[in-house]
Amino acid sequence: MVPKTDLANELKEPIVRDVMAIERTVLANERTFLAFWRTALTMFIAGLTFLQFFENRAVQIVGWVFIPTAMAVFIQGIRVYRKMCQVIKQAEQTVAMETGNRCGIK
Numbered sequence: 001m002v003p004k005t006d007l008a009n010e011l012k013e014p015i016v017r018d019v020m021a022i023e024r025t026v027l028a029n030e031r032t033f034l035a036f037w038r039t040a041l042t043m044f045i046a047g048l049t050f051l052q053f054f055e056n057r058a059v060q061i062v063g064w065v066f067i068p069t070a071m072a073v074f075i076q077g078i079r080v081y082r083k084m085c086q087v088i089k090q091a092e093q094t095v096a097m098e099t100g101n102r103c104g105i106k
């Protein structure tokens with residue numbers, strides 16, 4: 001059993017688990033943004049391909065639908081990325097305040 005004074009000192013020390021969790025969240029946010037970007041780019045190129053190389057009216061309609069949808073996906077990706085950046089920044093500030101910024105958080 002750990003004496004209470006040792007437990008209190010442990011809680012004041014930076015918790016590596018929290019710092020590492022924030023770093024993993026930052027990386028996950030970046031991967032998610034890149035997935036949105038990749039999806040939007042693929043849809044945009046597919047739309048242009050459908051318009052350029054197919055004469056079928058239905059395929060061209062799909063091409064015209066893909067292009068603005070790709071733009072919407074990209075814009076949504078930016079919105080999600082920025083929102084998560086704000087959440088991450090708040091978490092970093094919370095950990096920094098709780099630990100007295102001894103864990104080297106920006």
